[in-house]
Amino acid sequence: MLRPQYTSTRELISLDGLWNFEIVKAALQCEHPWTNAISDKVQIPVPASYNDIFLDPEVRNHVGWVKYQRRVRIPPGWAGRRVYVRCDAATHRGRIYVNQDLIIDHEGGYTPFDADVTDIANAGEEFQLTIAVSNELSNETIPPGKIETLPDGRRKQTYLHDFFNYAGLARSVWLYCVPTTHISDITINTSVDWTRSLGRIEYQLDVQTDDTTADLCAKVSVRDENGEYVADSEGLKNAINIPSVQLWQPGAAYLYKVTIELSCKNNSVLDVYHVSTGVRTVEVRGDQFLINNKPFYFTGFGKHEDTPIRGKGFDASYMVHDFELMSWLGANSFRTSHYPYAEEILDYADRHGVVVIDETAANHPCVVMWSIANEPASHEPGAREYFAPLVQLTRELDERPVCFANFGLATSEKDRITDLFDVLCLNRYYGWYESCGDLKMAESELEKDLRGWHEKYGKPMIMTEYGADTIAGLHSATVTPWSEEFQAQLLALYHRVFDRVPGVVGEQVWSFSDFQTSQLVFRVDGNKKGIFTRDRKPKNAAQVLRRRWLLDGKGNREQ
Incomplete structure (x- = not known):
């Protein structure tokens, strides 16, 4: 599914703004x-999670369906084209209704979906658009959870993940049109011939058409960042060579603009679509991770889409500011924890050379590795039988390295699946959840753990989570958990071990900023492991990271 785009053959209208809003009571949800x-x-902004917008706790803690509604007019000039309504996300299940008709029912709270409304709503006319959204979690949803009914009849959602179950239309909604014969999907892969400084872009186009007899062809052209012509090719599947290629580099992004023109032979252009892409290579070699044939050391964070009031609602201001803060620290990467992010974030990472360990199959040059699970029970019977086909499918779909985030109980002796993966990603909390406050013991246990993995597998290792909850403003001259000084001391401990153990190729602190969680006794207004507060004020640990990553050069892209 291609994202909506404004070109000479396509148009789109943002449906963001205020929508009429209604909570569907539990007793009425079936009928x-x-x-x-x-x-x-009652109105609510889109995009935004609905939970923190209002002051009513019944809205914040609602379990089940809500409805968004507005009137939409299709422009008269869209006659003769296919018209779609697209939701960039509906957490966790979304239904689109046009007037009285249910058009689509989608499950998957962080993935986009669209509904073809061409045959229901006419160009130039107005229709009622209703989007129903359910936040219910089960053993079959991602993330998983369960619902229990309390003695007073209220429904309570419980879940096993440590972030708040924000819900609603957290990303944009669009009305867009495409020609009846149009490009429906584009696959792009890049490679480099190092001996000739030659870049290569391989592409494949999928086309949707009502005319099965049409003799379709395509012209694909490439321009550089100055808009200058570079090369072109023809055909629905082919490759384009780029001489003296400018590489997409961590910290120094270079993007080529690929333009696809679909046409009938000896006829005018039917559809046009643009893709920005970077040419770069990714490789795992021994215990090194290489980007463009050079060893790369990951510095950065696990992050959440989480801000005050908006919840998981996409906000361009927060996005840009977060990237500015990462740059200030010398961070060169992050992991999309623990769900597909808004694609605008990946676009921004593409543009600014920030490396991403991604948890959704969005094809971006910034994405160097796929993470297919976070802290699964990889030490339990059945783990290998479950994960082996998932890894195989991932490799069939794309050539990038594959990883998962391992948690502490699945030690190198007990884990059953690590040999299937390219890179070891480890989440560890020695000194916090284990041996809390005993930094000497934590340092010893951490080093023993990492050396065990390296000796057994000899693969690159990234510490994808490490840290401690920290109350901003709590200070202590002694080793005091929850203080800002303790967080800084704990991070320094980990860094000493990373520098001693071979095969460590990265460190991503958990987490970038404090974030909201369910209401638990040990989660006072959320998870406090952030290097920044939820409103992006730095804690003392930010200076520890800045000295290491930026001033001391640990985040140097050519280490």
Whole structure:
């Protein structure tokens, strides 16, 4: 599914803004009149999670369905084209209704979906658009959870992940049109011939058409960042060579603009689509991770899409500021924890040379590795039978390295699946959850753990989570857990071990900023492991990271 885009053959309209909003009561969810008009007395912004917008705790803790509704007019000039409504995300299940008709029912809270409304709503006319969203979690959802009914009849959602179950339309909604014959998907892979400084872009186009007899062809051209012509090719599947290629580098991004023109032979252009891509290589060699044939050391964070009031709602201001803060620290990477992120974030990482360990199959030059699970029970019977086919499928779909984030109980002696993967990603909390406050013991246990992995597998290792909860403003001259000084001391401990153990190729602190969680006794207003507070104020540990990553050069891209 291609993202909506404005070109000479395509148009789109943002449906962001205020929508009429309604909570669907639990007793009505089975037989609710989903398409009835919603009063404009209660409205809510899109994109945003709905939980923290209002002050009513019943809205914040609601379990089940809500409805968004507005009127939409299709431009008269869209006649003769296919028209779609697209949701960039609906957490965790979304239904799109046009007037009285259910068009699509989608499951997967962080992935986009669209509905073809061409045959229901006419160009120039207005229709009622209703989007119903459910936040219910089960053993079959990602993330998983369960629902229990309390004695007073209320429904309570419990879950096994440590972030708040924000819900609603957290990303943009679009109305867009495409020609009846159009490009439906584009696959791009890049490689480099190092001996000739020659870049190569391989592409494959998928096309959707109502005319099965059409003799379709395509012209694919490449321009550099100055808009100058570089090379072109023809065909629905082919390759383009780029002489004297400018590489996409960590910290020094270079993006080529690929333009695809679909046409009938001896006829005018039917569809046009643009893709920005970078040419770079990724390779695991022994216990090294290489980007463009050079060893790369990951510095950065696990992050959440989480901000005050908006919850998981996409916010361009926060996005840009977060990238500025990462740059200030010398961070060169992050992991999309623990769900697919808004694609605007990956676009920004592409543009600024920030490396991403990704948890969704969005094809971006910034993405250097796929992570297919976070802290699974990889030491339990059945783990290998479950993960082996997933790894195989991932490799069939793409050539990038594959990893998963291992947790402490699945030690190198007990883990059953690590040999299937390219890179070891380890989440460890010695000194916090284990041996809390005993930094000497934590340092010894951490080093023993890492050396055990390296001796057994000899693969690159990234510490994808490490840290400690820290209350901003709590200070202590002694080793006091929860203080800012303790967080800084703990990170320094880990860094000493990383520098002593061979095969460590990266460190990503958990987490970039404090974030909201469910209401637990040990989670006072959320998880406090952030290097920044939830509103992005630095704690003392930020200076520890800045000295190591930026001033001392640990984040140097050519280490």
